Amino acid sequence: MTGFMDSQSLTRKSAIAQPRNRAIVRGVLSSHVLTIQNAADLEFPAINPANAAVRDEFRLNTFPPDNHAPPAPPTPPQQTPPTK
Numbered sequence: 001m002t003g004f005m006d007s008q009s010l011t012r013k014s015a016i017a018q019p020r021n022r023a024i025v026r027g028v029l030s031s032h033v034l035t036i037q038n039a040a041d042l043e044f045p046a047i048n049p050a051n052a053a054v055r056d057e058f059r060l061n062t063f064p065p066d067n068h069a070p071p072a073p074p075t076p077p078q079q080t081p082p083t084k
Helices: 002-043 049-057
Strands: none
Touching: 002 049
8 A cells, every 4th residue: 555655645746846847947948049039139130121031030029029119009990880
């Protein structure tokens, strides 16, 4: 019976540690992505329109969201004329 109890506690411990491990991996991955993006941002600045294709390749304009310019306002819904 002790073998069963040990495997149960091991399963419980790994289930508790799993979200923590995912958070660590997610943080490390995000850090590496931002390092690559920062290097690409220095090499291909946004002020030069010729760099647009390369910046898109590095997803500099999509991830993380670009905070250099305010987002475009949403388009207003079309007005429908009242029916008679």
